[in-house]
C-alpha cells in the first residue's frame with residue numbers, strides 16, 4: 382500500500398465509470414449479479430457520506446441483445462435505436478439495485494453540446510450538485526439517441542472525466558475488462574508489463590495505450606482512458622483504472638489497496654472556467670503562431686494578438702474554440718477566439734495600429750484574451 386492510495390481511498394467525491402463489456406457480461410445481457418455487487422459497495426460509500434456518481438455504458442450493447450442483433454450496426458440511426466432500447470434496461474437495472482439498498486437514483490443523459498455551451502454546462506453542473514446534495518446517486522450516460530457523430534463524446538471515459546471536472550471529484554475510477562494499463566495491449570501481447578502508477582498526462586502513456594484496440598463492445602480502448610485521466614487531472618482528480626470483476630474492487634480501493642493503475646493528478650487544479658475550456662473537445666480551427674507569440678503566451682501569460690499569427694485553418698465563428706500551434710506544429714494552447722476565421726485571416730500578422738488603419742477601428746485588441754486561453 383502506498384500513502385497516495387490510502388489518501389485517495391478516503392476521497393469524498395467519486396465518479397465510477399463502468400464499461401459496456403462489464404455491465405452487459407460481454408454483451409450477453411445486463412449482468413444483474415455484477416451490478417448488485419458494485420451497488421453494494423457504492424451504497425457503502427454513500428452511507429459513509431461520500432458523494433458517488435456512476436457513468437454507465439452498455440445501452441448499445443444491451444439494445445443489440447434485446448433486438449437480437451449479433452453484429453454492431455454501422456448506420457448511426459440503428460446504433461441510436463439500439464441505444465434507446467438498451468438505455469431503458471440500463472436505467473431500470475441500476476434503479477432496481479439501488480432501490481434494494483434504499484437509495485434513490487437519477488438518470489442524466491448528456492451530449493457534448495451540453496458542456497460546450499457555457500449556460501448548459503452550468504445547468505448540468507447545478508443539477509448534478511443538487512442531486513448529490515439530495516442524497517441521490519446520478520447514473521450518467523451519453524444521450525446516444527440525439528448525439529450526432531461529430532458532437533458525440535464518443536466514449537464514456539471522456540464523459541466520466543468531464544463529470545469529474547463538473548463536480549470536482551477527487552477520485553475517478555474506471556472499471557474495465559483489464560487489470561489496468563499495460564505497456565502494450567495485453568490482448569495481443571501476453572508478456573505486456575503492468576503499470577501500477579504514473580502521472581496522469583505523462584506523454585509516454587499515450588504510446589502505451591495507443592497501439593491497441595478496444596474490445597468488441599467498447600468504443601475507446603485504453604487510449605481514451607489515459608486521455609480521460611489527463612482531463613480529469615485538470616480538476617485535481619486522480620484516476621484508477623481497474624478490472625471491474627476484481628472481488629470487492631471498490632471497497633479495496635477505498636482501503637487503499639494497490640489495485641489497478643493509479644494515474645495521479647499532480648498539477649494544481651485549473652480554475653473551473655479554465656477546466657471547461659481545456660476539456661472541450663470540439664476544436665473548430667487552428668492558428669499557427671510564430672515563436673514570439675508562443676513565448677508571450679507560454680512564458681509571459683499574455684493574451685494572443687493578431688500580430689503573432691502566421692496562418693489559420695478551419696471555418697470557425699467568433700466565440701468558438703481554436704487550438705494554437707507553435708512553429709513546429711505542436712499545440713501550445715487553446716482558447717475562445719474573438720474573431721471569425723475570415724476576419725482572423727484578414728488581420729493576422731498585423732499590428733493593432735495597422736488593423737485600425739486598415740478597417741478604421743479595432744473591435745477587440747486581443748484575438749484570444751488570456752482569460753479565455755489555457756496552455757496545454
Ligand SMILES: Nc1ncnc2c1ncn2[C@@H]1O[C@H](COP(=O)(O)OP(=O)(O)O)[C@@H](O)[C@H]1O
Nearest residue numbers: 400401557563565566593595596599601602603
Ligand atoms: N496498453 C494497454 N493496456 C491495457 N489494455 C489495452 C492497452 N491497449 C489497448 N487495450 C485494450 O483496451 C481494452 C479496454 O477498452 P474498451 O474495450 O474500450 O473497454 P471499456 O468497454 O471498459 O471502455 C482492453 O480490453 C484492451 O484490449
Ligand SMILES: N[C@@H](CCC(=O)OP(=O)(O)O)C(=O)O
Nearest residue numbers: 401439440441536537599600
Ligand atoms: N453510450 C454508449 C457507451 C459508449 C462507450 O463509451 O462504451 P465503453 O467504451 O464500453 O465505455 C452506450 O451506452 O452504449
